[in-house]
Amino acid sequence: MKRKLSSEATAAWIRLMRVPSRVLDCVEQDLKKAGFPPLAWYDALLELSRAPSGELRPVELERQMLIPQYSTSRLIDKLVDEGLAARRECKIDKRGQFVEITEAGRELQKRMWNAYSAAIDKHVGSKLSDADATRLCGLLDRLGCACGDAKGDGKNETKADSKTAPARDGVPAR
Numbered sequence: 001m002k003r004k005l006s007s008e009a010t011a012a013w014i015r016l017m018r019v020p021s022r023v024l025d026c027v028e029q030d031l032k033k034a035g036f037p038p039l040a041w042y043d044a045l046l047e048l049s050r051a052p053s054g055e056l057r058p059v060e061l062e063r064q065m066l067i068p069q070y071s072t073s074r075l076i077d078k079l080v081d082e083g084l085a086a087r088r089e090c091k092i093d094k095r096g097q098f099v100e101i102t103e104a105g106r107e108l109q110k111r112m113w114n115a116y117s118a119a120i121d122k123h124v125g126s127k128l129s130d131a132d133a134t135r136l137c138g139l140l141d142r143l144g145c146a147c148g149d150a151k152g153d154g155k156n157e158t159k160a161d162s163k164t165a166p167a168r169d170g171v172p173a174r
Contacts, residue, residue, distance in 0.1 A: 026123045027039065027116070027120065027123055030119035031119065036108075036112050036115055040071070041079065041108075041112075044072075044075055044076070045079070045084060045085075045105045046109055047064040047065060048101035049106055049109055054101045055100035055101070056098065057090075057097070057098055057099075058099055061099060076099050083104050084101070084108055085099050085100060085101055085102060087099060088100050
């Protein structure tokens with residue numbers, strides 16, 4: 001028998017769609033006020049720093065960040081222009097390239113984490129008890145949004161699907 005959609009489920013859906021973008025906007029504003037570039041820069045630098053040799057192919061970076069290719073290409077251009085990343089030709093496939101994090105990129109990513117973690121605490125952590133946050137993670141996991149075991153160091157993660165859904169220094173992937 002087909003179940004009728006409840007008004008409670010509809011209300012949950014509406015909140016699930018609205019809240020992430022609102023919280024993300026607030027975090028982005030806090031980073032901007034602190035004098036940092038957009039959160040996408042942090043995400044790209046974090047993913048590059050996590051890569052075994054500090055480099056990824058652009059398509060791998062795109063997959064990790066879950067942003068469209070055109071945005072990834074522009075983002076890489078900006079990171080390279082600012083000296084935060086460098087392009088490197090693939091020795092095996094001369095048509096391919098890698099994007100490699102520079103020492104300046106590693107330093108910026110580490111500095112940004114201080115403002116980013118403060119913004120997360122301000123807009124999420126201060127509004128939820130640890131028990132509430134655990135319950136919320138459990139509910140989101142039931143919807144297929146497995147975030148992993150976020151311990152605050154960005155190293156612990158699980159896979160929501162067959163691809164990695166990385167934590168962002170303790171913050172589940174967006």
